[in-house]
Amino acid sequence: MEAHILVVDDDPAIRELIREYLAENDFKVSVAETGGDMDRVLGAEVVDLVILDLKLPDEDGLAIARRLRESLDLPIIILTGRKDEADRVMGLELGADDYVTKPFSQRELLARIKAVLRRTESKREARRGESVRAYLFSNWELNTGTRRLKAPAGEMVDLTNSEYALLVAFLRSPQRVLTRDQLLEASRLHDDIYDRSIDVQILRLRRKIEESPNQPNLIKTERGAGYYLNSSVETK
Known part of the structure; x- marks a missing residue:
């Protein structure tokens, strides 16, 4: 069963770039511009991994990462233009599985997604079984x-x-x-x-x-x- 990736980013160009590239590599992809949009997708779909921008118009990305980890235990890759080491450390401490800074290589992002999915495969199968x-x-x-x-x-x-x-x-x-x-x-x-x-x-x-x-x-x-x-x- 194909993995379902949710891209949460307020930049439409970034969302479309990632969506097209991941779709070409056999992933199901949904996109969201805000934390509220993300919640609506998560309420309607079984998502396997979230790619999360830290800078969103309605909610801080680190706060979103915290509640995703606490409520759903979803794998998270933080994708952001912030290069501050403190933000990266805090994101990882909140439970993010990986951290990628913009600009980024699409091939590297794909490799990181696959690595995170491999590490969390057992949880992903259990979550899908509970949701179906x-x-x-x-x-x-x-x-x-x-x-x-x-x-x-x-x-x-x-x-x-x-x-x-x-x-x-x-x-x-x-x-x-x-x-x-x-x-x-x-x-x-x-x-x-x-x-x-x-x-x-x-x-x-x-x-x-x-x-x-x-x-x-x-x-x-x-x-x-x-x-x-x-x-x-x-x-x-």
Whole structure:
């Protein structure tokens, strides 16, 4: 699933420059001019990282960084024209994950974004899992609140805890091959379950969602590597 970056900067040229460059590199990008605009985006979207200018028209950037860290624990890269070392130190002490001064290299900013996302990947996945109300795939719908699966024809399909956890692991990484070890980790199944038990769980899941479990179209086997979900996924 692509990462969602929120750029908060009062300079429209900077916002557009970053938006276009990150979009070209397969990121979803939203932009905001003020702290209030930022809050509206955060209230409506699942955001994975905030690029934050310190000088905004309605609220001090350091104050925003403080409340983002306290309320959402979002990764933050501070982007500012301020070169004062005291500001940089204070920003990092408030919990910013990195600090970039203007003018900046787009390639360097991209590298820093990727580095921060790698360091915070586990938190990002947990935050996305908590925020998603439902996954939609191949006319199926998995409700994360009730843990019920609705088939394309409308009937409800009951899932065991392990089947649900395994399906969510696939839905979080659609069309990506996952090894047995990755599936054990992603689905948070107990450590004392042998990796081959994943094969059994996948067979049981296939019996519930595949028209022909012996010739699966949704959960495919990549011989010698693992399994992958052969479907695009939307969330709501």
